[in-house]
Structure formats: structure tokens, C-alpha cells
Amino acid sequence: MDEGIQREALVATLAAIADRIESEKDHLTDLDSAIGDADHGANLHRGFQAALDGADPDDDPAAFVKAAGMALLSKVGGASGPLYGGSLAVASSEFEEGITTESSVAFAEAYLEKVKDRGGASVGDKTMVDALTPAVHTYKRAIEVDDLDPLAALSKAVDATERGVRFTTPIRASKGRASYLGWRSVGHPDPGATSTLYLLEEIHDVAAE
Amino acid sequence: MDEGIQREALVATLAAIADRIESEKDHLTDLDSAIGDADHGANLHRGFQAALDGADPDDDPAAFVKAAGMALLSKVGGASGPLYGGSLAVASSEFEEGITTESSVAFAEAYLEKVKDRGGASVGDKTMVDALTPAVHTYKRAIEVDDLDPLAALSKAVDATERGVRFTTPIRASKGRASYLGWRSVGHPDPGATSTLYLLEEIHDVAAE
Amino acid sequence: MKKLINEPEDVVDEMLEGMVAAHPEYVRRLEGTNVLVRADAPVEGMVGIVSGGGSGHEPTHAGYLGEGMLTGAAAGEVFTSPTADQLQGMIAACEGGAGVLCVVKNYEGDVMNFETAIELAELEGETDVEYVVVDDDVAVEDSLYTSGRRGVCGTILVHKIAGAAAARGDDLSEVKRLAEKVVDGVGTMGMALTSCTTPEKGEPTFDLPDDEIELGIGIHGEPGVERTDVMGADAVAEHLTERVLEDLDLAEGARVATIVNGMGATPLMELYVVNRRVQELLDERGFDVGECWVGDYMTSLDMAGCSVTVLELDEELEELLGAPADTPALTVRGD
Amino acid sequence: MKKLINEPEDVVDEMLEGMVAAHPEYVRRLEGTNVLVRADAPVEGMVGIVSGGGSGHEPTHAGYLGEGMLTGAAAGEVFTSPTADQLQGMIAACEGGAGVLCVVKNYEGDVMNFETAIELAELEGETDVEYVVVDDDVAVEDSLYTSGRRGVCGTILVHKIAGAAAARGDDLSEVKRLAEKVVDGVGTMGMALTSCTTPEKGEPTFDLPDDEIELGIGIHGEPGVERTDVMGADAVAEHLTERVLEDLDLAEGARVATIVNGMGATPLMELYVVNRRVQELLDERGFDVGECWVGDYMTSLDMAGCSVTVLELDEELEELLGAPADTPALTVRGD
Ligand SMILES: Nc1ncnc2c1ncn2[C@@H]1O[C@H](COP(=O)(O)OP(=O)(O)O)[C@@H](O)[C@H]1O
Ligand SMILES: Nc1ncnc2c1ncn2[C@@H]1O[C@H](COP(=O)(O)OP(=O)(O)O)[C@@H](O)[C@H]1O
Ligand SMILES: [Mg+2]
Ligand SMILES: [Mg+2]
Ligand SMILES: [Mg+2]
Ligand SMILES: [Mg+2]
Known part of the structure; x- marks a missing residue:
């Protein structure tokens, strides 16, 4: 992909995500009401709006993603702020040589790593990690083992993410506010896993255009 | 009336009043909710219960009525405490020579006088004075001008009281908590006038037996 | 209840x-x-x-x-x-x-x-x-x-x-x-978002629909003197403060003490939001605020709402207001 | 809302x-x-x-x-x-x-x-x-x-x-x-009579029927760990205090500080009613209460409910707890 097109694609992706979060804001907050503190929608909306407002289309990809991460870090707050924002900011360095198929895999891995590191959650704790892990594993395998192109790989990753979100519903939370509920957390999907799915869906849809 | 019978009648009257107030407690409180502070029923119930509990059937009439007044004074609180209790206590002295037709008129007048004195209300202010004034005036006229017997006079007084209560509904309050409402007090009967009617009805009914 | x-x-x-x-x-x-x-x-x-x-x-x-x-x-x-x-x-x-x-x-x-x-x-x-x-x-x-x-x-x-x-x-x-x-x-004006419920009665003293408030409420769950549509905190602050100032009719530049008082069920957060506009307004009018209290001082059970109090100060009153006090609800170090 | x-x-x-x-x-x-x-x-x-x-x-x-x-x-x-x-x-x-x-x-x-x-x-x-x-x-x-x-x-x-x-x-x-x-x-246990309503969401975070309460509630409108039938103030006080004491496992006759804290919409009257039983209980167990605070210290917007906190004291902690403080919400004269 040529650099100009990459930049446009990044701006379009960020805009699509911000839009999507806006329209899902109340839904995310409802999910967080059931097993958390009813702010996940507002948190992410505030953050992505700020990221979009502050985005500089002339930035190179690494700088662009890093700026978005820093904006989330300083606007979202809560648990999802350092997780979404900090991880984006750190993983952005994988794009320093530009966005390629390989660097996109490295980025995905670095992002997942940082989320797990900062939050200390593993798969099965009923957090965004449950959505991210199948997404990243599936993406990496589709590219490296199955030799699919990035768009087809992304499409598989979205399917995998969805299964991750559905997986969070029947299990008991061991991390995040939902863990305070003990067994009462069973039966509700995790808000952060759900918002992770929305992000991936938007990344996929913009890439498909 | 012989003294023993008078004493029994007084105890029976107090018991009937306490009973009646108990059964009208919620209604009186509802009336006080509309234009006051929702405690008139509870206030009078507490007071008459205490008066009944403390009543000594061996007291002479003046002492008996005075004790009831003091019990109200120390248990009712609010505006109705000093009005009901203090006025009973003061007017009780009219019974020092026993309860006779004449002393009952003097008692009624003294009671009305003390209520007006302590509370500073006149007819038309939408208070218990609006119920008491026609009661006392009618009773006095029935006895002194029409030569009716006390029971017949009481019966007329009850009718008059009822009209007094009805009169309080369409007027604006100028005394008591209801006066804070200004024109919004119009359309509601006064709680203290209503409880005054109940008292008179019970006095009449016991006398009729 | x-x-x-x-x-x-x-x-x-x-x-x-x-x-x-x-x-x-x-x-x-x-x-x-x-x-x-x-x-x-x-x-x-x-x-x-x-x-x-x-x-x-x-x-x-x-x-x-x-x-x-x-x-x-x-x-x-x-x-x-x-x-x-x-x-x-x-x-x-x-x-x-x-x-x-x-x-x-x-x-x-x-x-x-x-x-x-x-x-x-x-x-x-x-x-x-x-x-x-x-x-x-x-x-x-x-x-x-x-x-x-x-x-x-x-x-x-x-x-x-x-x-x-x-x-x-x-x-x-x-x-x-x-x-x-x-x-x-001293003058005070209050308002309510909700009625209160007395323990005895167990039901709200008055009904207040979700889109209305009561102005001029007392502290006994008596209905207020006027019912209006819901207003924002700034509008409420203005209404209450204006009414008090009108009544007090203070000299220009007067020094005053203020209380933004909660009715019992009002989060302190909201009282501070109200206080913000009250102080802005007093400042616009050129009054000089010597003491400013925000909190629950005189409540009405579980009523949600607030009142605004303004007291005209002079030297002797201000000295006494700032003098030491040591009570469960109010402590002034007074140094 | x-x-x-x-x-x-x-x-x-x-x-x-x-x-x-x-x-x-x-x-x-x-x-x-x-x-x-x-x-x-x-x-x-x-x-x-x-x-x-x-x-x-x-x-x-x-x-x-x-x-x-x-x-x-x-x-x-x-x-x-x-x-x-x-x-x-x-x-x-x-x-x-x-x-x-x-x-x-x-x-x-x-x-x-x-x-x-x-x-x-x-x-x-x-x-x-x-x-x-x-x-x-x-x-x-x-x-x-x-x-x-x-x-x-x-x-x-x-x-x-x-x-x-x-x-x-x-x-x-x-x-x-x-x-x-x-x-x-230090240990704390809380309960709620009602949910709170965040300004953003504008609706109660959870639904709580009129005949139920939540035990083990946090301060963010998170649902509690257990839902039970309504209890009287004494039963609530006992439940909360017992749970805290169990957890702290204090030495016999220990000296403690307590807080009966309101969640934001709880009348102070009710907090004192709760405190009455909390103190009675601590007394029955032979604990010695050095400081006793009752009021809204850590709230949850407009939630109705309370929490009970117990801290084990020793000489140095008690001295520092009683030392002077001068803040908008807490003043200790400390003399
Ligand atoms: N330790 C953690 N590790 C990974 N994800 C977490 C962790 N804690 C919380 N999360 C995620 O954050 C989401 C909640 O985010 P948000 O509501 O914005 O923050 P908060 O919980 O502070 O209110 C959860 O649904 C969960 O997916
Ligand atoms: N100044 C007054 N003079 C005569 N009656 C009064 C006066 N003020 C109040 N009342 C009577 O008292 C009644 C209210 O009594 P109650 O509710 O027990 O006391 P409070 O108003 O203190 O709550 C009113 O309905 C009215 O009849
Ligand atoms: Mg949350
Ligand atoms: Mg949060
Ligand atoms: Mg009353
Ligand atoms: Mg009263």
C-alpha cells in the first residue's frame, strides 16, 4: 500500500471506530451496568472522540497510532483507558517502518502482550483478553500458516473475536469490576470484550472498502 | 347527673375519642399531607393514647379533664399540642363545681377562648377555630335561648361543626402551615377542624347512650 | 419505602x-x-x-x-x-x-x-x-x-x-x-426535586412528577409555593439567589455569608454545582463573600433538593461566625 | 431522573x-x-x-x-x-x-x-x-x-x-x-437500599425492588454480592459489623475506630439509628471504641444505604487519628 493511501485508511478507520462507539455507547453502558459501573460506553466515546479530534492526517502510521493511544490514555480513564490507550501507544512502534502484512502481525501481538501485562488478566478471566486472544491467534495463523491476505485474515479474526465475546457470557469473572459479583457475573457478556469486537469489525470494514 | 355516673361518662368519652382518632389516624395524616406536614394523625393518636393510659377514673371531673389536657400537652407536640392540650387544661377549671348544663357552656366558651388566644387565629383563617366557633356558638344558643337539653344542643353543635369543617375547604389559609401554600391551600379541608369534629361526634355519641 | x-x-x-x-x-x-x-x-x-x-x-x-x-x-x-x-x-x-x-x-x-x-x-x-x-x-x-x-x-x-x-x-x-x-x-429560599417520606406515613408527603420541581419548599415536606418544570442547576441557583437578594435588599458591595444547603438526599457533588453559580452571581452583583458553607445543615429527611441562604455580615457578625466552635456537625478552628 | x-x-x-x-x-x-x-x-x-x-x-x-x-x-x-x-x-x-x-x-x-x-x-x-x-x-x-x-x-x-x-x-x-x-x-462492609443514578446514564444502575436490599455493595453502583429481603436497621447493623469483625479477627478487648458512612442519600437520622446498634454490638463484644464517626465520608452519588468501617487502633494510630486536621469536609481541633 502506498503511504498516502495508508494514511487515509488510518484516518478513515479511526473515524469509523469513533462513529461506531458513539452509536453503541448506550449499549456498552448497559452491559457495564449489569456487571460493572455503567461507564464503559461514555469512557470510550469520550476517548475516541478526542482521538479523532486530535488526529493529524500528516502523521506517519506509527505516530498516528501512538497519538490515538495517548489521547485514549488521557481521556478514557478507568480500566479501559490504560488498556486500550497504553497498549496502542506501545504497540504503535511496530509500525515505524510502515504498515505491512508482517508489521500488522507484530502490532497485534504486541498489543495483546501489553494488555495482558498491564491488566494481569489471562484468558478465561472474562475480560477483553478473551476477545483479543482468539483475534490475534487467528490473524497470525491465517497469515503465517494459511498464507491468506490481510483482509481475509481480518475477516477470520472478526469471527474469532465474536466467539470470544460469546465465551465471556457463561463464565465467572476473575478480573475487573465484574469479579466482585462472583457467581452473579455469569450470564452477562463482558463490556470490554464487546467493544473490542466493535473495533475489529470497523477495522475490517474499512479495509474491505 | 350523679358524680359516679359523670366519672364513668368521662372515661367512656375519652376512650371513644382515643378509639376514633386511632381509626381516623391515617385519614387525618392524609389531610395534613395535602396542606401541612403529614403528622396530625400521628400527633393526636400519640396524645390521646397517653391521655387514656394515664387517666384516673377516681379523679373529679376538673382534675380528669386537666390531666387529659396535660397529657396532650406533653405528648402531642406541634401546633395541635398546646391548642388541644393547653386549652383543655385551662378550661377544665370550669368543671370545678362539677359538670352541669351551665358549666358545660362555660367550659366550651373558655376552651374556644384559649385556642384563639394561644394560636392567634380568627374565624376564616382555615383552622380548628372555624370548626369550634360554630360549635360553641350553636351550643350556647341552643341551651340559653332555645332551652334545649344538653344532648339536643350537642346534636345541633355537631351539625354546626360539620358545616365549619366544610367551610374550611374552599378558603385560603392564613394561619398554620397551610398558610405557606397561599392560594394552593384552597380546596382542602383543614385537618385540625376535621379532628375537632371527630371529638365532638364522640362526645355526642357517648352522651346519647 | x-x-x-x-x-x-x-x-x-x-x-x-x-x-x-x-x-x-x-x-x-x-x-x-x-x-x-x-x-x-x-x-x-x-x-x-x-x-x-x-x-x-x-x-x-x-x-x-x-x-x-x-x-x-x-x-x-x-x-x-x-x-x-x-x-x-x-x-x-x-x-x-x-x-x-x-x-x-x-x-x-x-x-x-x-x-x-x-x-x-x-x-x-x-x-x-x-x-x-x-x-x-x-x-x-x-x-x-x-x-x-x-x-x-x-x-x-x-x-x-x-x-x-x-x-x-x-x-x-x-x-x-x-x-x-x-x-x-438573613434570608433563605429552598427547592425540592422530590418529596420526603416520613417514617410514620411511609409514603411521599406529596407527589412530584418526574418533570417537575417545587420552589419555595419548607423543611417539613410541606408542598412548596410554586411548581414548575424541571430546571438545570444554574437556573435553580439563579432563581433561589435572586429571590433571597430581592428580599434582603443589600447595600452595594455588601459583605455576606452564604450557605448552599442540601435537603438530605442531595449528593454533595450537586450542591457544589449549585454553589458554583451562586458564587458567580454574587460576584457579578459585586457582593463580597466572607464565609461560604456547602453541605447538609438543615435537612428534610430524604428529600432531594437544596436551599440558598444569604446573611449580611458586619464586623461583629463576621468575627463571631469565624470564632471557634467544636460540635459533632460543625467544627471551626478559629485561628 | x-x-x-x-x-x-x-x-x-x-x-x-x-x-x-x-x-x-x-x-x-x-x-x-x-x-x-x-x-x-x-x-x-x-x-x-x-x-x-x-x-x-x-x-x-x-x-x-x-x-x-x-x-x-x-x-x-x-x-x-x-x-x-x-x-x-x-x-x-x-x-x-x-x-x-x-x-x-x-x-x-x-x-x-x-x-x-x-x-x-x-x-x-x-x-x-x-x-x-x-x-x-x-x-x-x-x-x-x-x-x-x-x-x-x-x-x-x-x-x-x-x-x-x-x-x-x-x-x-x-x-x-x-x-x-x-x-x-481496616475493614468495611456496605449495603444499599437503592441503586444510584449516574448523570450520564440517567437511570438507576441496577433495579432493586421495594422489598429487597443489596448487601456487599461497592461505591460505584456495582450490584452487591448478595440480595436479600428488606431488614430493619438493627439487623443491617449486625450483619455489616459481624462481617467486618469476622474479617479483622481482632484481639479480645481491642481498641478500635468506627465509621458509619452514608452512601449519599441516607438521612443522618438513619445513620445514627444504625450507629446505635453498631456501638452496642462492639460494646457487647468487649471492644473499646476510641473514635466514632457518623456521616457521609465516601458516597456513591444518590445511593441510599450505608457502610460500617472498623479500624484496629494502637497508640501511634490513635494519636494520628486525633491529630489536628483542617479541611473542607473534616476538621479536627486536636487539643
Ligand atoms: N485487569 C484487566 N485486564 C483486562 N481487561 C480488563 C481488566 N479490568 C477491566 N478490564 C476490561 O475493562 C472493561 C471495563 O472498562 P471500563 O468500564 O471503561 O472501566 P472501569 O471498569 O474502570 O469502569 C471490562 O469489561 C474488561 O473488559
Ligand atoms: N395558629 C393556629 N390557630 C389555631 N389552629 C391552628 C393554628 N395553627 C395550626 N392550627 C391547627 O393545627 C392543625 C395542625 O396540627 P398538627 O399537624 O398536629 O401540628 P403542626 O402543624 O405543627 O404539624 C391545623 O390543621 C390547624 O387546625
Ligand atoms: Mg466501567
Ligand atoms: Mg468506571
Ligand atoms: Mg402537621
Ligand atoms: Mg408537625
């Missing part, structure tokens, strides 16, 4: 027990009564400052017992004035040889019971008893057609200033003069 | 403006942030004590800014931890040359943002920054299956004791040792 109570008829008694258990160094209970007095009452040679009224306004009254404020506080049933005999007992227990000042909120029940108590006290030879009647509620017209303005949150300022004057050794007539000066210079 | 606010998204900003307007002698705002610091921060030579967290818990945190308590307080959005950059700015503004102690409530959001802030501060050369994590909520098991116990009302005691230690000149490691001692010896 859900409340943290046991039996409704025990609520005042149990609350008082809970207060004594919490603050034994500040308060003690006169046996067999619902009167609390300072732990060290009567204070030898000091004018006793006593107050009282219906319960349901906590921390009023007993929360203000202590050095520099109240000597005695009588608790009536919820929203019902205490009875005359209990008030008389309180007066006797607070007489330290320099007389007693009763601070009475202007409700017929309170006034009549205090008057009766003072008559009873005089019969017992207690002749140095005076009273002031606080009527700061500007929502209610003071006319032939009302029983006068109600006493509401401004009462706390009377307690503070009279209490400080008594503490420094002023005599009864001087303490009374200062208390009356506060009464003359 | 009716609230005394303007636009939901402005509520934190406007609340902070209202606080500064009310208490300019205590607090100032770091420009462009939602951080308030003591008016005189940084205090030369004193360990800075900073805290922060989501808004909606007022008077926590900024209400405790002042002599003998907090040096800085960061306000996040409602129930949302403040962001790392603001926390870092606060740490820098409170560094008076003796280091800074961060008092963090145990929520993943708070901990992660504070940790990020400390990393950022270290990058700027601020190396003397320590933190303690308060996790006093005994309702939540501390196990592999939870993110640890929550930090709730016990945090106020950490502020008080660490603040007093800093004020008398203790160094950073000593202040931290004392703060950790409080964390080790």
Missing part, C-alpha cells in the same frame, strides 16, 4: 441513643426525655443557648451541641415540635446562672410550645429566659394572610453567632441583640 | 469550580486539569499525600484537602479513574522535596492509571514516589478469582493518618509504613 430504621415510633429515641453513643464527649441525654445537652451543661456563668424542633432535620439540632454553639437541643417527633414540658426541662438544665436564650424557628407549633415552656419555667422561678424567633424563609410572604415566614436554614447562623457570643462571655441581652441582628439580616 | 446539574458532561468540571469558589483558602485547581491541590501546595519539606479516583464519592477526595490530610486530589469522570497524565501532573505539583505518597483505592483502573503516572513521573526525574493500595471491602473475597478487595470508606482513615504523619514531619518511608498499617487493620 425503604429506610434504615426499626419501628417508626422508635426512630427518634434510637437516633438519640446513636448520637450519644457516637459523641459522648459532646452530648448527654436528659434522662427520660428527648433532650440532649452539652456534656458539660450547664456551663457556669455562660448564657445557655437552646433550640429544638421536630426531628428529621439532622444534623439540626443536636449536631450543633458543643463549645461555641448550642447548650441544649430538644428533639420532637419527626416534623413535630417538642412538647412544652421537655422544653422546660431543657431550659432548666442549661441555666448556668447567666440566663437562657431560646432560638425558635417560626412555626406556630414551635412558638406555642416554647412560649408555654417559658411560662412554666417562670413559674419555677427561672426568670432570665428570652427567645428569638427565626423566620428566614423568603418563599413565604410575611403578611396578614400567613402565619409569618418559616424558620429554615438561616437558624444555623443564629446558633453559631449566638453560641460564639455566649462563649466569649456576653450577657443575655447582648447575646439576644446579636441573635436578632442575624434574624434581621 | 432529576438532578441538580446542567449538562451531564460538565458535572465534574462545574463541581470543581463550585468547590474552589467555596473553599479558596483550602484548595486551588491545577489549570486545565481536574486536579485540586492544597492552596499552599507543594508544602516545602513535607511528604505530599495525594489521592484520586472517579467522581461521585464527594466529599472524597477533594473535600479532604488541607492541613493534616491530603495535598492533592484528582477527580476522574463519574466513577471513572482519573487519567495517568493528570495523576502525573498532580504528583509533580505536590512534591515539596520530601517525596510523594499516592493513596490508591484497589480498582484495576485506579491502580493501572496510578502506575502509569508513576512511570511517567519517574521519566521526568521524580523518583521519590511511593504508593499504597487500600482494599478494605470485606464483602469481596480476596482470591485468585477476583481482582482483589475493593478500596472503600477505609481510605479516609488512610488519608487522615498518613496526612497527620506527613504534617508532623515524618519521612516518606515512615508515612508509607503507617499508611500500610492502616490498610492492614
Whole structure:
């Protein structure tokens, strides 16, 4: 992909995500009401709006993603702020040589790593990690083992993410506010896993255009 | 009336009043909710219960009525405490020579006088004075001008009281908590006038037996 | 209705027990009564400052017992004035040889019971008893057609200033003069988002639809003087403050104290949002704010809403307002 | 939902403006942030004590800014931890040359943002920054299956004791040792009669039928750990106190401090009714209560309910708890 097109694609992706979060804001907050503190929608909306407002289309990809991460870090707050924002900011360095198929895999891995590191959650704790892990594993395998192109790989990753979100519903939370509920957390999907799915869906849809 | 019978009648009257107030407690409180502070029923119930509990059937009439007044004074609180209790206590002295037709008129007048004195209300202010004034005036006229017997006079007084209560509904309050409402007090009967009617009805009914 | 109570008829008694258990160094209970007095009452040679009224306004009254404020506080049933005999007992227990000042909120029940108590006290030879009647509620017209303005949150300022004057050794007539000066210079206007629910009744005293508020509400769940559509915090702050200022008619550049008071169920967050606009407005009008209190001072059970109080200050009032006080609900270091 | 606010998204900003307007002698705002610091921060030579967290818990945190308590307080959005950059700015503004102690409530959001802030501060050369994590909520098991116990009302005691230690000149490691001692010896258990309603959402976070209550509730409108039928105040007091005592496992005859804390919409009257039974119970068990606080210390917007906190005291903690403090929300004369 040529650099100009990459930049446009990044701006379009960020805009699509911000839009999507806006329209899902109340839904995310409802999910967080059931097993958390009813702010996940507002948190992410505030953050992505700020990221979009502050985005500089002339930035190179690494700088662009890093700026978005820093904006989330300083606007979202809560648990999802350092997780979404900090991880984006750190993983952005994988794009320093530009966005390629390989660097996109490295980025995905670095992002997942940082989320797990900062939050200390593993798969099965009923957090965004449950959505991210199948997404990243599936993406990496589709590219490296199955030799699919990035768009087809992304499409598989979205399917995998969805299964991750559905997986969070029947299990008991061991991390995040939902863990305070003990067994009462069973039966509700995790808000952060759900918002992770929305992000991936938007990344996929913009890439498909 | 012989003294023993008078004493029994007084105890029976107090018991009937306490009973009646108990059964009208919620209604009186509802009336006080509309234009006051929702405690008139509870206030009078507490007071008459205490008066009944403390009543000594061996007291002479003046002492008996005075004790009831003091019990109200120390248990009712609010505006109705000093009005009901203090006025009973003061007017009780009219019974020092026993309860006779004449002393009952003097008692009624003294009671009305003390209520007006302590509370500073006149007819038309939408208070218990609006119920008491026609009661006392009618009773006095029935006895002194029409030569009716006390029971017949009481019966007329009850009718008059009822009209007094009805009169309080369409007027604006100028005394008591209801006066804070200004024109919004119009359309509601006064709680203290209503409880005054109940008292008179019970006095009449016991006398009729 | 859900409340943290046991039996409704025990609520005042149990609350008082809970207060004594919490603050034994500040308060003690006169046996067999619902009167609390300072732990060290009567204070030898000091004018006793006593107050009282219906319960349901906590921390009023007993929360203000202590050095520099109240000597005695009588608790009536919820929203019902205490009875005359209990008030008389309180007066006797607070007489330290320099007389007693009763601070009475202007409700017929309170006034009549205090008057009766003072008559009873005089019969017992207690002749140095005076009273002031606080009527700061500007929502209610003071006319032939009302029983006068109600006493509401401004009462706390009377307690503070009279209490400080008594503490420094002023005599009864001087303490009374200062208390009356506060009464003359203070105005309050309140509003409610919701009704309150008394323990006895167990249902809201009045119904207030979700899109309406009451202006000019008192502190007893009496309906207000006007019902309007919901307004934002700024509009509420403006309405209340304007009404108080109109009534007080202060000199330009006057120095004032303010209270933004919560009605019991209002988050402190919201009171500060209201205070923001109140202070902005006073500043725009060129008034100079010497003391600014924000919190729950005079509540109405679980009512949501607030009131705004403004007191005109002069040097002597400001000094007394800032003087030390040490009570469960209000502590002023005063240095 | 009716609230005394303007636009939901402005509520934190406007609340902070209202606080500064009310208490300019205590607090100032770091420009462009939602951080308030003591008016005189940084205090030369004193360990800075900073805290922060989501808004909606007022008077926590900024209400405790002042002599003998907090040096800085960061306000996040409602129930949302403040962001790392603001926390870092606060740490820098409170560094008076003796280091800074961060008092963090145990929520993943708070901990992660504070940790990020400390990393950022270290990058700027601020190396003397320590933190303690308060996790006093005994309702939540501390196990592999939870993110640890929550930090709730016990945090106020950490502020008080660490603040007093800093004020008398203790160094950073000593202040931290004392703060950790409080964390080790404090337990809290809460309950709710009603949910709270966040300004953003405008509807109760959870539904609670009229005949049920939630036990083990946190301070963010999270549902509690158990739902039961309505209980009277005594039964609630017993349940909460027992759970805390079980967890603390105190020595016989231990000396303790207690807080009966309101969740924001609970009348003070009811808190005293609860306190009555709490004190009775502690007395029955032979514990000796050194300090007893009743009021709204750590709230949850407009939630109705309460929590009970017990802290084990020893001589040094009791001395610091009783030491002078002068803040908008808590004043201790300390003489
Ligand atoms: N320790 C953790 N590790 C990974 N994800 C977490 C962790 N804690 C919380 N999350 C995620 O964050 C989401 C909640 O985010 P949000 O509501 O914005 O923050 P908060 O919980 O502080 O209110 C959860 O649904 C979960 O997916
Ligand atoms: N100044 C007054 N003069 C005569 N009656 C009065 C006066 N003020 C109040 N009342 C009577 O008292 C009644 C209210 O009594 P109650 O509710 O027990 O006391 P409170 O008004 O103190 O709550 C009113 O309905 C009215 O009839
Ligand atoms: Mg959340
Ligand atoms: Mg009444
Ligand atoms: Mg009353
Ligand atoms: Mg949150």
C-alpha cells in the first residue's frame, strides 16, 4: 500500500471506530451496568472522540497510532483507558517502518502482550483478553500458516473475536469490576470484550472498502 | 347527673375519642399531607393514647379533664399540642363545681377562648377555630335561648361543626402551615377542624347512650 | 419505602441513643426525655443557648451541641415540635446562672410550645429566659394572610453567632441583640426535586412528577409555593439567589455569608454545582463573600433538593461566625 | 431522573469550580486539569499525600484537602479513574522535596492509571514516589478469582493518618509504613437500599425492588454480592459489623475506630439509628471504641444505604487519628 493511501485508511478507520462507539455507547453502558459501573460506553466515546479530534492526517502510521493511544490514555480513564490507550501507544512502534502484512502481525501481538501485562488478566478471566486472544491467534495463523491476505485474515479474526465475546457470557469473572459479583457475573457478556469486537469489525470494514 | 355516673361518662368519652382518632389516624395524616406536614394523625393518636393510659377514673371531673389536657400537652407536640392540650387544661377549671348544663357552656366558651388566644387565629383563617366557633356558638344558643337539653344542643353543635369543617375547604389559609401554600391551600379541608369534629361526634355519641 | 430504621415510633429515641453513643464527649441525654445537652451543661456563668424542633432535620439540632454553639437541643417527633414540658426541662438544665436564650424557628407549633415552656419555667422561678424567633424563609410572604415566614436554614447562623457570643462571655441581652441582628439580616429560599417520606406515613408527603420541581419548599415536606418544570442547576441557583437578594435588599458591595444547603438526599457533588453559580452571581452583583458553607445543615429527611441562604455580615457578625466552635456537625478552628 | 446539574458532561468540571469558589483558602485547581491541590501546595519539606479516583464519592477526595490530610486530589469522570497524565501532573505539583505518597483505592483502573503516572513521573526525574493500595471491602473475597478487595470508606482513615504523619514531619518511608498499617487493620462492609443514578446514564444502575436490599455493595453502583429481603436497621447493623469483625479477627478487648458512612442519600437520622446498634454490638463484644464517626465520608452519588468501617487502633494510630486536621469536609481541633 502506498503511504498516502495508508494514511487515509488510518484516518478513515479511526473515524469509523469513533462513529461506531458513539452509536453503541448506550449499549456498552448497559452491559457495564449489569456487571460493572455503567461507564464503559461514555469512557470510550469520550476517548475516541478526542482521538479523532486530535488526529493529524500528516502523521506517519506509527505516530498516528501512538497519538490515538495517548489521547485514549488521557481521556478514557478507568480500566479501559490504560488498556486500550497504553497498549496502542506501545504497540504503535511496530509500525515505524510502515504498515505491512508482517508489521500488522507484530502490532497485534504486541498489543495483546501489553494488555495482558498491564491488566494481569489471562484468558478465561472474562475480560477483553478473551476477545483479543482468539483475534490475534487467528490473524497470525491465517497469515503465517494459511498464507491468506490481510483482509481475509481480518475477516477470520472478526469471527474469532465474536466467539470470544460469546465465551465471556457463561463464565465467572476473575478480573475487573465484574469479579466482585462472583457467581452473579455469569450470564452477562463482558463490556470490554464487546467493544473490542466493535473495533475489529470497523477495522475490517474499512479495509474491505 | 350523679358524680359516679359523670366519672364513668368521662372515661367512656375519652376512650371513644382515643378509639376514633386511632381509626381516623391515617385519614387525618392524609389531610395534613395535602396542606401541612403529614403528622396530625400521628400527633393526636400519640396524645390521646397517653391521655387514656394515664387517666384516673377516681379523679373529679376538673382534675380528669386537666390531666387529659396535660397529657396532650406533653405528648402531642406541634401546633395541635398546646391548642388541644393547653386549652383543655385551662378550661377544665370550669368543671370545678362539677359538670352541669351551665358549666358545660362555660367550659366550651373558655376552651374556644384559649385556642384563639394561644394560636392567634380568627374565624376564616382555615383552622380548628372555624370548626369550634360554630360549635360553641350553636351550643350556647341552643341551651340559653332555645332551652334545649344538653344532648339536643350537642346534636345541633355537631351539625354546626360539620358545616365549619366544610367551610374550611374552599378558603385560603392564613394561619398554620397551610398558610405557606397561599392560594394552593384552597380546596382542602383543614385537618385540625376535621379532628375537632371527630371529638365532638364522640362526645355526642357517648352522651346519647 | 425503604429506610434504615426499626419501628417508626422508635426512630427518634434510637437516633438519640446513636448520637450519644457516637459523641459522648459532646452530648448527654436528659434522662427520660428527648433532650440532649452539652456534656458539660450547664456551663457556669455562660448564657445557655437552646433550640429544638421536630426531628428529621439532622444534623439540626443536636449536631450543633458543643463549645461555641448550642447548650441544649430538644428533639420532637419527626416534623413535630417538642412538647412544652421537655422544653422546660431543657431550659432548666442549661441555666448556668447567666440566663437562657431560646432560638425558635417560626412555626406556630414551635412558638406555642416554647412560649408555654417559658411560662412554666417562670413559674419555677427561672426568670432570665428570652427567645428569638427565626423566620428566614423568603418563599413565604410575611403578611396578614400567613402565619409569618418559616424558620429554615438561616437558624444555623443564629446558633453559631449566638453560641460564639455566649462563649466569649456576653450577657443575655447582648447575646439576644446579636441573635436578632442575624434574624434581621438573613434570608433563605429552598427547592425540592422530590418529596420526603416520613417514617410514620411511609409514603411521599406529596407527589412530584418526574418533570417537575417545587420552589419555595419548607423543611417539613410541606408542598412548596410554586411548581414548575424541571430546571438545570444554574437556573435553580439563579432563581433561589435572586429571590433571597430581592428580599434582603443589600447595600452595594455588601459583605455576606452564604450557605448552599442540601435537603438530605442531595449528593454533595450537586450542591457544589449549585454553589458554583451562586458564587458567580454574587460576584457579578459585586457582593463580597466572607464565609461560604456547602453541605447538609438543615435537612428534610430524604428529600432531594437544596436551599440558598444569604446573611449580611458586619464586623461583629463576621468575627463571631469565624470564632471557634467544636460540635459533632460543625467544627471551626478559629485561628 | 432529576438532578441538580446542567449538562451531564460538565458535572465534574462545574463541581470543581463550585468547590474552589467555596473553599479558596483550602484548595486551588491545577489549570486545565481536574486536579485540586492544597492552596499552599507543594508544602516545602513535607511528604505530599495525594489521592484520586472517579467522581461521585464527594466529599472524597477533594473535600479532604488541607492541613493534616491530603495535598492533592484528582477527580476522574463519574466513577471513572482519573487519567495517568493528570495523576502525573498532580504528583509533580505536590512534591515539596520530601517525596510523594499516592493513596490508591484497589480498582484495576485506579491502580493501572496510578502506575502509569508513576512511570511517567519517574521519566521526568521524580523518583521519590511511593504508593499504597487500600482494599478494605470485606464483602469481596480476596482470591485468585477476583481482582482483589475493593478500596472503600477505609481510605479516609488512610488519608487522615498518613496526612497527620506527613504534617508532623515524618519521612516518606515512615508515612508509607503507617499508611500500610492502616490498610492492614481496616475493614468495611456496605449495603444499599437503592441503586444510584449516574448523570450520564440517567437511570438507576441496577433495579432493586421495594422489598429487597443489596448487601456487599461497592461505591460505584456495582450490584452487591448478595440480595436479600428488606431488614430493619438493627439487623443491617449486625450483619455489616459481624462481617467486618469476622474479617479483622481482632484481639479480645481491642481498641478500635468506627465509621458509619452514608452512601449519599441516607438521612443522618438513619445513620445514627444504625450507629446505635453498631456501638452496642462492639460494646457487647468487649471492644473499646476510641473514635466514632457518623456521616457521609465516601458516597456513591444518590445511593441510599450505608457502610460500617472498623479500624484496629494502637497508640501511634490513635494519636494520628486525633491529630489536628483542617479541611473542607473534616476538621479536627486536636487539643
Ligand atoms: N485487569 C484487566 N485486564 C483486562 N481487561 C480488563 C481488566 N479490568 C477491566 N478490564 C476490561 O475493562 C472493561 C471495563 O472498562 P471500563 O468500564 O471503561 O472501566 P472501569 O471498569 O474502570 O469502569 C471490562 O469489561 C474488561 O473488559
Ligand atoms: N395558629 C393556629 N390557630 C389555631 N389552629 C391552628 C393554628 N395553627 C395550626 N392550627 C391547627 O393545627 C392543625 C395542625 O396540627 P398538627 O399537624 O398536629 O401540628 P403542626 O402543624 O405543627 O404539624 C391545623 O390543621 C390547624 O387546625
Ligand atoms: Mg466501567
Ligand atoms: Mg402537621
Ligand atoms: Mg408537625
Ligand atoms: Mg468506571
